[in-house]
Amino acid sequence: MSLHALLVAPFADFGFMRRALIACFALALGSGPIGILLMLRRMSLVGDAMSHAVLPGAAVGFLVSGLSLPAMGIGGVVAGLAVALLSGLVSRSTSLREDASFASFYLTSLALGVLIVSLRGSSVDLLHVLFGSILAIDNAALILVGAITSVTLLTLAVIYRPLIAECFDPGFLRAVSGRGHLYHLLFLLLVVLNLVAGFQALGTLMAVGLMMLPAAVAQLWVRGMPALFAVSIATACISGYAGLVISYHQGLASGPTIILVAGGLYVLSLLAAPSGAFRRLLPRRHFAKRMLP
Amino acid sequence: MSAAPISLKNLTVAYDRHAAVHHVSGTFAPGSMTAIVGPNGAGKSTLLKALIGEKAIASGAIDRGGLALASVGYLPQVAEIDRTFPLSVADIVLLGAWRQGGAFGQVSRAMRERGRDALATVGLEGFGARPIGSLSSGQFRRVLFARLLLQDAEVILLDEPFAAIDTRTTDDLLRLIDLWHTQSRTVIAVLHDFDQVRAHFPQTLLIARELIAWGDTASAMSPENLLRARAMSENWDEAPEFCDDGHRHVA
Structure with missing residues (x-):
């Protein structure tokens, strides 16, 4: 099999593969930076919780209009935001910490979602909602994903400074501007939007995979915000492309394959990256003198 | 540089109804340089957090004299x-x-x-x-x-600025604080080193949840006051009576 047939032909020959690839790249552009920010805010698992929380909203959308991405997407955004807001409210007004209240809400939310889907749909529908089907992405879905990515990148560019400041030293931002919660809220909205975008492609359970795995990979390789964003996006793009190629040739389900490729890159990074496990075990030469600034 | 004094009026700040700062009244004069001293758990950091508006007040009030929170510098x-x-x-x-x-x-x-x-x-x-x-x-x-x-x-709040750093860094940073004082900025710092306080800070607020003394460092840090502060921090009552001033917090 020629290299062309291996790497290019699937996309040259089939429209659905092209759409899947573009969707992956769009997802990577939005989810990469969001994943890094989630990790820096020590909210890695909150992303996971939110992805589950999206389910009942999507399920209601599914009940109302069947497998339509816009309806399920809107439902997902509403449900995800509701859980995020409620968790924030609970952690501020009770002694429960935010992660504990997130866990309580998302589990309730997930159970409700599965119940709603099982009320009407078959188990095939449930599988579709839980695990997505990137190869069935149509033009409408593609436009939705692209729009969410655009909104994400533009919003991040605008609120970048206060968002990072709020991440690094929330007390300071509260003192100088007093609007820290607003940026936190906007950020949570972006998280939910990106989960909804990843939802059609990878399903509710794995949408968060394209956020957190590339972010973890980036943290192992580089320091500094721009580099972290770049490596995270690149890792997500590579995972999307390689995952699609492998799933096409081997006849595997595309969503899990994409996430598994990302997982593979993570394991590789664990071994090979500068801050990974393997390098630490090897004796490394150190500098003779302190580095000058 | 700073115009208005910062006044605490019968201020109480509480964690889960246990008062960390209890009925404290007094005034930070503009341009004053005050050390907040007291044993661990005496409410020093809590007082600073109330001053920057991060910790909610249980009762009483803080009058910042129209000073915007944005012009308060805070070192966490x-x-x-x-x-x-x-x-x-x-x-x-x-x-x-x-x-x-x-x-x-x-x-x-x-x-x-x-x-x-x-x-x-x-x-x-x-x-x-x-x-x-x-x-x-x-x-x-x-x-x-x-x-x-x-x-x-105009107002600079420092929470344990010299914890776990060497003497040279401490000396350099103390010089900066002295400079701020000569520029008539109001400086309030939580400190543990009594010698440092006596050498650099004209005013001292000694607290052990309740105010022990607030005034000139020499008189506020008298041996009797320090002893009282230590004694008060050591008695922590699990189920205290409610404070009888009609508010929600407890003594």
């Missing part, structure tokens, strides 16, 4: 900041220019210039591009002081 305890965060030294220092640049404004050349000057003042010339993760804890404290310099605040 270092444990509250993640020093592995992937930002450069210059990024942190330039946060101090927030009042000029705001959330969206441009970082002007003049701001960068001031940032470089501030870094030079704290003895970290040319450190701007270094990631904060590569700094020692003393150097990181200097960076936070550079941010305070850039903030140009």
Whole structure:
């Protein structure tokens, strides 16, 4: 099999593969930076919780209009935001910490979602909602994903400074501007939007995979915000492309394959990256003198 | 520089109804330099957090005399900041220019210039591009002081500014604090080193949840007062009576 047939032909020959690839790249552009920010805010698992929380909203959308991405997407955004807001409210007004209240809400939310889907749909529908089907992405879905990515990148560019400041030293931002919660809220909205975008492609359970795995990979390789964003996006793009190629040739389900490729890159990074496990075990030469600034 | 005094009026701040700061009244005069001293758990940090509006007041009031919170510079305890965060030294220092640049404004050349000057003042010339993760804890404290310099605040609150740093860094930073004092900024610092307090701080607020003494350092830090402070911090009542002033907090 020629290299062309291996790497290019699937996309040259089939429209659905092209759409899947573009969707992956769009997802990577939005989810990469969001994943890094989630990790820096020590909210890695909150992303996971939110992805589950999206389910009942999507399920209601599914009940109302069947497998339509816009309806399920809107439902997902509403449900995800509701859980995020409620968790924030609970952690501020009770002694429960935010992660504990997130866990309580998302589990309730997930159970409700599965119940709603099982009320009407078959188990095939449930599988579709839980695990997505990137190869069935149509033009409408593609436009939705692209729009969410655009909104994400533009919003991040605008609120970048206060968002990072709020991440690094929330007390300071509260003192100088007093609007820290607003940026936190906007950020949570972006998280939910990106989960909804990843939802059609990878399903509710794995949408968060394209956020957190590339972010973890980036943290192992580089320091500094721009580099972290770049490596995270690149890792997500590579995972999307390689995952699609492998799933096409081997006849595997595309969503899990994409996430598994990302997982593979993570394991590789664990071994090979500068801050990974393997390098630490090897004796490394150190500098003779302190580095000058 | 600072016009209005900051007054505490019968201030009580509580955690889960246990008062950490209990019925404290008094005034920080404009341009004064006050050390807050007391045993661990005496409510020193809590008092600072109430002053910057981060901790809600249970009863009483703080009158900042029209001073905007944005013109209060605050140095948090270092444990509250993640020093592995992937930002450069210059990024942190330039946060101090927030009042000029705001959330969206441009970082002007003049701001960068001031940032470089501030870094030079704290003895970290040319450190701007270094990631904060590569700094020692003393150097990181200097960076936070550079941010305070850039903030140009009328009132400066420092929470244990010299915890776990060496004497040379401490001396350098103390000089900065003295400079702020001569510029008539109001300085309030939580400190543990009594000799340091006696040498540099004219005013002292001695607290052990309740106010023990507030005034000239020499008289506030008398042996009797210090003994009382220690004794009060040692009796913690699990199920105390409610305070009889009709408010929700307990004694």
